[in-house]
Amino acid sequence: MATFKVVHYINQFYAGIGGEEKADTKPFKEAKVIGPGMAFNKALGEDVEIVGTVVCGDSYFNENMETVLPEVLEMIRSFEPDLVIAGPAFNAGRYGMACGAVTAAVIRELDIPAVTGMYEENPGLDIYKKDAYIVPVGNSAATMRKAVPAMTKLITKLLHNEPVDPVVDGYVVRHRKNFVAEFRGARRAADMLVKKLNNEAFQTEYPMPEFDNVDPSPAIKDLSQTKIALVTSGGIVPKGNPDHIESSSASKYGKYDIDGIDTLAGTNYPDAKAYYETAHGGYDPMYANQDSNRVLPVDVLRDMEASGKIGELHRYFYSTVGNGTSVANAKKYAAAIAKELIADGVQAVILTST
Amino acid sequence: MVKEIEKTGIPVVHICTVVPISLTVGANRIVPAVAIPHPLGNPSLSFEDEKKLREHIVEKALEALTTEVDSQTVFE
Structure with missing residues (x-):
């Protein structure tokens, strides 16, 4: 047996x-x-x-x-x-x-x-x-x-x-594991640094996660003919957070119509047509809640649209909360957003992060 | 998110405060921002000056979008 x-x-x-x-x-x-x-x-x-x-x-x-x-x-x-x-x-x-x-x-x-x-x-x-x-x-x-x-x-x-x-x-690095080393951390780090300076091989005790890179897309030729969309991980939402995007580990993203909206007003603006705020729980919301243009520059882009510097500001902006949100989820949201942007003829994206 | 959108061929400029994170995750066009809670603003300025500052950052972002890059580039 x-x-x-x-x-x-x-x-x-x-x-x-x-x-x-x-x-x-x-x-x-x-x-x-x-x-x-x-x-x-x-x-x-x-x-x-x-x-x-x-x-x-x-x-x-x-x-x-x-x-x-x-x-x-x-x-x-x-x-x-x-x-x-x-x-x-x-x-x-x-x-x-x-x-x-x-x-x-x-x-x-x-x-x-x-x-x-x-x-x-x-x-x-x-x-x-x-x-x-x-x-x-x-x-x-x-x-x-x-x-x-x-x-x-x-x-x-x-x-x-x-x-x-x-x-x-030959397996993927798991969580950190406790072990007893001969020398304390500072000494081991200094040893690694010396090896690095001498161009010698050394092995890190804490490998950084690897990210796959994407080839840069071609540049925009003529801004005045370009439709630009705004996307943010900074959690900007209409006041009241209608989609209930979570303050951390967001399970969704929001898509918000800014047709006719010239500025993402916050509490700094008296008598605005519509008010905005942040749902993000990972930074002090005070400044974004006073003026959400500080995270998503709708006001400036509207001016540039009016002056003809850019062709058009896309009528929707997309927003999620980047706080503790898994890479896998962020990818999923962005893939869905990208699909819509392409269908809507968007040619360039400004993505802001806090 | 930047990469997932850029993958489709739409150029993306990432305006962010923590540039090293943007570099690590692999954004190709990066414009440094002001501060984490107000990347495109500065509450200590007057309303007009703050908007000018924001305009300046957006101009940078547009410059990034109209510039061909073959690797990760920070537009200071």
Whole structure:
């Protein structure tokens, strides 16, 4: 009998049930190896056995995350595993979200290690990398043959309770971990600095998150023919915050019609046609509430529109609160905004941040 | 947000106070602002002078939008 018991989480597709049309499959468990589990079972050797597989449809999981996660955890727990493998999810977004949620929850609730694999751009990676062990893999199942050994290496170490390291064992950096160092922080930082000054290799103890860059768009040729839109993460909204945009971790953005509005008046303006304020909870709102042009320069752009310097100020401005809002959400809002801007023929954007 | 919009081919100028953040997240055209709670204003100025200041920053932003850049550029 094998020393270690492992449970494998997969979606409806890898379980051989079906594709999108079966993505609403409810979770179920089977006390056997299914699909990619076979490759893991073989690679992990005789000491390790996949004793059960838990399957859930990707849409069902994502649409019912709160109720489905406890169910899935209970199914996993029933096999009494030493470790859980999920996926790998490659670049499948909903599958990645499910694998991330399952592995993070297993580590947190069942207190055993859990490993998944995702492509670097899988949205599940950013969201769950702090908790889950995520091994970077290719973007499609065609790379399964590479993904299995990479994940197996980490899984084997974790099962044997050996110390693991993101660089050595090839997984995405998780949360900070306590360790005892020979020298205090100041000394280690100074050592790094000396190495850097000497152009020697050094390894940071706190890597900065990596951001993917985008090529600059071509410049505007003729401002007087250009329709410009205003977008802000500074939370400017009509007074009263009609869409109830949250003061932090905003769950939405607002789109506000400024047709006929010459200035974003605040309390500094007597008798204005309409009043504005900020919903942002991450900075002192006093100045923006006095005069919201201080965050979103509608007054100046209206003047420039009247003088013909710019072609047109777009009739809507878009606003959300950047305070504690996840990168994933900000991207989602901006993608939706961008789509509308293009449909409305906007040619340039001024985006203000506080 | 800047990148997500810029991805579609619309040029975006980012007016922001904390330029290093803008550089880190990857905005391509950056115009530094005045202060976090009033990026395009300064409450200690008179109404007219404050609007002039705001005009100046918006002018910078328009200059950025009309300037071809091939990498991240801060328009001081």
